[in-house]
Amino acid sequence: MKVMKFGGTSVGSPERMKSVSKLITSSGEPVVIVLSAMSGTTNSLVEISNYLYRKNPEGANEVINRLEQKYMSHVEDLYSTEKWKKETRSFLREEFNYLRSFTKDLFTSFEEKSIVAQGEIMSTNMVVNYLKECGVDAELLSALDFMRTDKNGEPDTSYIKEKLTALLEEVKGKQIYITQGFICRNAYGEIDNLQRGGSDYTASLIGAAINAEEIQIWTDIDGMHNNDPRIVDGTEAVRQLHFEEAAELAYFGAKILHPTCIQPAKYAGIPVRLLNTMEPEAQGTIIDNVTLRGKIKAVAAKDNITAIKIKSSRMLLATGFLRKVFEIFESYQTAIDMVATSEVGVSMSIDNDTHLAEIVDELKKYGTVTVDTDMCIVCVVGDLDWSNVGFETLATDALKNIPVRMISYGGSNYNISFLIRESDKKAALQSLSDTLFK
Ligand code: ADP
Numbered sequence: 001m002k003v004m005k006f007g008g009t010s011v012g013s014p015e016r017m018k019s020v021s022k023l024i025t026s027s028g029e030p031v032v033i034v035l036s037a038m039s040g041t042t043n044s045l046v047e048i049s050n051y052l053y054r055k056n057p058e059g060a061n062e063v064i065n066r067l068e069q070k071y072m073s074h075v076e077d078l079y080s081t082e083k084w085k086k087e088t089r090s091f092l093r094e095e096f097n098y099l100r101s102f103t104k105d106l107f108t109s110f111e112e113k114s115i116v117a118q119g120e121i122m123s124t125n126m127v128v129n130y131l132k133e134c135g136v137d138a139e140l141l142s143a144l145d146f147m148r149t150d151k152n153g154e155p156d157t158s159y160i161k162e163k164l165t166a167l168l169e170e171v172k173g174k175q176i177y178i179t180q181g182f183i184c185r186n187a188y189g190e191i192d193n194l195q196r197g198g199s200d201y202t203a204s205l206i207g208a209a210i211n212a213e214e215i216q217i218w219t220d221i222d223g224m225h226n227n228d229p230r231i232v233d234g235t236e237a238v239r240q241l242h243f244e245e246a247a248e249l250a251y252f253g254a255k256i257l258h259p260t261c262i263q264p265a266k267y268a269g270i271p272v273r274l275l276n277t278m279e280p281e282a283q284g285t286i287i288d289n290v291t292l293r294g295k296i297k298a299v300a301a302k303d304n305i306t307a308i309k310i311k312s313s314r315m316l317l318a319t320g321f322l323r324k325v326f327e328i329f330e331s332y333q334t335a336i337d338m339v340a341t342s343e344v345g346v347s348m349s350i351d352n353d354t355h356l357a358e359i360v361d362e363l364k365k366y367g368t369v370t371v372d373t374d375m376c377i378v379c380v381v382g383d384l385d386w387s388n389v390g391f392e393t394l395a396t397d398a399l400k401n402i403p404v405r406m407i408s409y410g411g412s413n414y415n416i417s418f419l420i421r422e423s424d425k426k427a428a429l430q431s432l433s434d435t436l437f438k
């Protein structure tokens, strides 16, 4: 079986839902379909939650009413028979009344997670009803019945595999199985999610669980581009990426993929294909185990980075020093992205500054600490094995007019990263494109 995931824009209007339905029925073979919420819906649900956190039920109700009107008008455009219009209207009415029920009670992150889960619940029900109206044998599987995280918040892969296999066995013989991306239950059975953009992760976890032949991520662009198309003009689709290259790009800011979604596919050895719903014939990008020797593939950038430097006159890099420094970050559950060391100091970068003040306070016991905020990691990805000559020179040459705070090379065979000011990002990305890809 193949897994096909369609993102928010791909199911963003009744027209798009119809195109997606045509696409998934045309393949002829059984498929598992993962859907996101209609574009904009998760943001609206977050907005509702924010009003409720601030004890403003009027604000929340206003957004709920607006959203309900929009969905009810979609019903008119999506279905052609009164039977399915009625069925879907009554489903949506219950959904919106459920959202309204939260405007009365105490509001915590538990309620917020139940609210943001409704986007995917609505889109999957709407598409399944549409397929049924078209006479397609489609089965809706609730992700809340098999997608689960463990006590560390990581996907519980053996539970997912066991549950999903059993569910598919119960309803075997269908042409199309549809489920929600993004949503799950946590180790305590409560509704939870896989973080924003997490539908890609759902698709990859399902692909690994059922040992799929391929995982397809359908979105609004023809594959992974060689630079961020939101920032640089004239970017081009990359035809092939190694799993590690795709994982680096996703982690370092290529929004087309959720940061962790490559991992399950990589471990299971299942190819991932990125495709464009608006242009289904386009080749897209294939992500697999093949390394194209001596090729630089793409550049990505990750914002909101903080750099921390600790400097001491004592023998800093004596045995055990780095362990002490890293333990401070670990005790505040703060992951380090980049590291650079010298005889007298060590620099690190983090993307989560929730506990920055506490971390800095503890680091001060060991030396002088400096912090630079509003930084950005620019990551150049490709076959950057150390035995290849000349590639790191190309990348550094492209940044010759940009102040570089840190460089990281040699951590993997696939990347070289630069820490620069966020305000220099656009110029850096443009210059890298001009140097590496023209
Ligand atoms: P979906 O809603 O389908 O999950 P996303 O908005 O999450 O779609 O991801 C697709 C978007 O990712 C594209 O529209 C594009 O603007 C953005 N993007 C950022 N970097 C890249 C890149 N290197 N290649 C392709 N798209 C990228």
Ligand code: ASP
Residues within 6 Å of the ligand: 007, 008, 036, 037, 042, 043, 119, 181, 182, 195, 196, 197, 198, 199, 200
């Ligand atoms: N709907 C969720 C979001 O907007 C998940 C996803 O689209 O991947 O973040």
Ligand code: MG
Residues within 6 Å of the ligand: 007, 197, 200, 255, 256, 257, 258
């Ligand atoms: Mg996405």
